[in-house]
Amino acid sequence: MRRRVAAACLGLMVACGLASRAPAAEPPPPPFTGPVQVSSLPETEQRIWAEVADLERAFRRGGQLIDDAETEAYLAALMDRLYPGFGPAFRLRVIRDPEMNAFCLPNGGIYVNLGLLARVRNEDQLAAILAHEGGHFTHRHGVRQHESAVTTAAWVRYSRLAGGLPGKAIGSLLGLSSISGFSRELEREADLAGFGRLTAAGFDPREAVRMFESLYEESKAQGLKESVFFASHPRLQERIESFRALIAAAPAASAPAASAPVDSARLRTLQPRLQREWMELEASLGHDARLIHQLTRPDAATFFPPEAPYYLGEAYRRRGDATDRERMLAAYGEALARAPGFAPVHAALGAHHFKNRDCAAASPELHAYLDMAPDGPMAGHARRMLEKCR
Amino acid sequence: MRASPVVAGLLCVLLLASCRTPAPVPPRWSARAAGTVVLPRAGVEAALPPGWIQLDAYDRGLLITRDGLPMQFIKIIRAPHKVAFENIGKQGAPDLLPNELAELLIASNKARPGMASVAVTLNQPAELAGREGVKVGFAFRNARGAAYDELAYAVADDDGVLMFQYQALSRHFFARDLPAFEALVASARRIDKTDKKR
Numbered sequence: 001m002r003r004r005v006a007a008a009c010l011g012l013m014v015a016c017g018l019a020s021r022a023p024a025a026e027p028p029p030p031p032f033t034g035p036v037q038v039s040s041l042p043e044t045e046q047r048i049w050a051e052v053a054d055l056e057r058a059f060r061r062g063g064q065l066i067d068d069a070e071t072e073a074y075l076a077a078l079m080d081r082l083y084p085g086f087g088p089a090f091r092l093r094v095i096r097d098p099e100m101n102a103f104c105l106p107n108g109g110i111y112v113n114l115g116l117l118a119r120v121r122n123e124d125q126l127a128a129i130l131a132h133e134g135g136h137f138t139h140r141h142g143v144r145q146h147e148s149a150v151t152t153a154a155w156v157r158y159s160r161l162a163g164g165l166p167g168k169a170i171g172s173l174l175g176l177s178s179i180s181g182f183s184r185e186l187e188r189e190a191d192l193a194g195f196g197r198l199t200a201a202g203f204d205p206r207e208a209v210r211m212f213e214s215l216y217e218e219s220k221a222q223g224l225k226e227s228v229f230f231a232s233h234p235r236l237q238e239r240i241e242s243f244r245a246l247i248a249a250a251p252a253a254s255a256p257a258a259s260a261p262v263d264s265a266r267l268r269t270l271q272p273r274l275q276r277e278w279m280e281l282e283a284s285l286g287h288d289a290r291l292i293h294q295l296t297r298p299d300a301a302t303f304f305p306p307e308a309p310y311y312l313g314e315a316y317r318r319r320g321d322a323t324d325r326e327r328m329l330a331a332y333g334e335a336l337a338r339a340p341g342f343a344p345v346h347a348a349l350g351a352h353h354f355k356n357r358d359c360a361a362a363s364p365e366l367h368a369y370l371d372m373a374p375d376g377p378m379a380g381h382a383r384r385m386l387e388k389c390r
Numbered sequence: 391m392r393a394s395p396v397v398a399g400l401l402c403v404l405l406l407a408s409c410r411t412p413a414p415v416p417p418r419w420s421a422r423a424a425g426t427v428v429l430p431r432a433g434v435e436a437a438l439p440p441g442w443i444q445l446d447a448y449d450r451g452l453l454i455t456r457d458g459l460p461m462q463f464i465k466i467i468r469a470p471h472k473v474a475f476e477n478i479g480k481q482g483a484p485d486l487l488p489n490e491l492a493e494l495l496i497a498s499n500k501a502r503p504g505m506a507s508v509a510v511t512l513n514q515p516a517e518l519a520g521r522e523g524v525k526v527g528f529a530f531r532n533a534r535g536a537a538y539d540e541l542a543y544a545v546a547d548d549d550g551v552l553m554f555q556y557q558a559l560s561r562h563f564f565a566r567d568l569p570a571f572e573a574l575v576a577s578a579r580r581i582d583k584t585d586k587k588r
Contacts, residue, residue: 058533058534060535061531061532061533061534061535062504062507062531062532062533062535063507063530063531064504064507096507284496284497284500284510285478285497285500285501286478286479286480286493286494286497286501318480318493351487351489351490354487355487377510377513378489378513380513380514380515381487381488381489381492381513381514381515384488384514384515
């Protein structure tokens with residue numbers, strides 16, 4: 001039944017999209033150059049803004065947003081550097097999503113995924129994404145995308161984020177393309193606009209290429225889906241090619257400005273907390289392939305917090321390939337060495353030995369866990385295992 | 391312009407077809423008398439709480455509610471290991487430790503649409519139908535902001551994963567109907583192979 005309803009909805013969306021393509025193309029609306037008065041917008045655009053506000057409410061009500069004033073303030077400052085003079089036109093929020101992604105709604109709401117903040121290697125990379133997303137807003141891609149078909153991916157994506165389709169938000173399907181990615185033409189325009197902002201603010205656009213390439217390698221090697229910003233391999237490859245072409249066309253502008261050095265220190269102070277939350281989220285979702293890929297990267301030991309090897313060990317345990325047992329134990333050992341006060345690794349080791357009917361090895365680990373975290377999430381299980389060992 | 395006889399005939403046929411008496415539709419819900427219900431496919435029997443009604447169309451086990459699905463429901467589900475956690479690309483196994491089963495339940499729940507931010511409120515070993523399993527609690531809000539609580543008991547055995555799941559609006563309903571669910575869980579008993587055939 002759900003499939004039939006979904007198919008009907010998709011059919012309707014495609015039909016509406018095709019129908020809306022029919023009229024002769026009008027010239028695109030002029031880009032925004034600063035804060036926007038909603039009342040000054042054309043009626044259609046005002047309606048779009050109102051509809052995406054419904055979407056934003058659904059994110060908030062559904063508990064999708066992370067209340068993190070410090071990170072939001074940091075992101076707002078970064079955006080201000082990229083888009084000086086726009087001020088409150090952009091509203092930046094952190095969304096609890098493990099994918100490496102961000103999206104901009106037509107009303108200037110920019111949603112940055114936890115997975116992006118946890119995984120960008122420096123401020124240049126983060127700035128590249130924000131500059132690109134800002135370009136979607138300034139060039140009013142929300143209203144322009146309204147003139148073309150709504151994509152299937154948008155529907156799927158929205159359903160996943162908002163946990164259903166509130167009646168009032170049905171009309172804001174047009175806002176969904178903001179989430180799932182715009183048309184090829186609009187993405188290129190956002191690349192161009194973002195590139196200009198990025199270089200003008202003194203960021204190094206070559207870092208964006210490095211990030212895209214690394215993501216491309218990850219998705220290729222793991223067969224992973226990077227949704228939204230990096231929705232598919234061709235789209236990711238397009239970003240790489242687009243950025244390379246822009247850098248080649250403006251080599252002087254692409255060299256980072258010495259007058260405005262990029263300092264990732266503030267990002268690096270925020271990241272450990274965000275990375276812990278991201279690792280926990282990925283682990284709880286069972287995204288083992290991505291955890292393994294990320295936590296075995298050459299810089300993982302210095303880039304991720306000391307508890308990271310525990311999450312790597314857990315990912316190996318869940319994956320359970322032929323050689324994963326040794327890898328798991330090695331990762332747990334590294335976690336013990338790097339984060340001796342981190343209780344979950346003791347629970348993991350205790351459970352491993354218990355499963356192998358080795359109570360002599362399991363008991364000290366389980367006791368250690370209970371000493372450190374008597375009310376921890378594994379406490380009940382640890383006590384039960386100890387009872388059985390007796 | 392005159393309609394061709396063929397078109398007119400077709401229209402008549404369609405008109406007549408639409409007047410055909412519809413086949414009787416079986417009732418979607420039926421009242422369940424309180425008492426023991428045997429669920430051969432799930433391999434259990436349990437004493438149902440009084441005053442709850444059953445969704446007949448639910449074919450994966452048993453689905454009952456007292457005030458309507460948005461208010462509260464109880465599901466009894468039996469899933470073979472191959473499909474128990476297919477939404478996260480994992481399988482169950484008879485030798486899963488309770489904490490491993492809980493881990494799969496949590497991942498599977500979080501992978502449901504809009505549930506990535508679900509909070510795990512409880513995770514402890516528990517018995518279900520005479521076997522050692524797990525009891526996991528969740529709290530979440532739907533897209534309209536309504537808060538829900540969920541409690542699930544699950545065991546893994548040779549036949550797959552058996553789960554008793556209770557979900558209700560946090561406000562008023564969850565606490566009110568929790569004793570009915572706990573009583574249902576406490577009454578659960580495995581039925582043997584010969585019972586399953588009846």
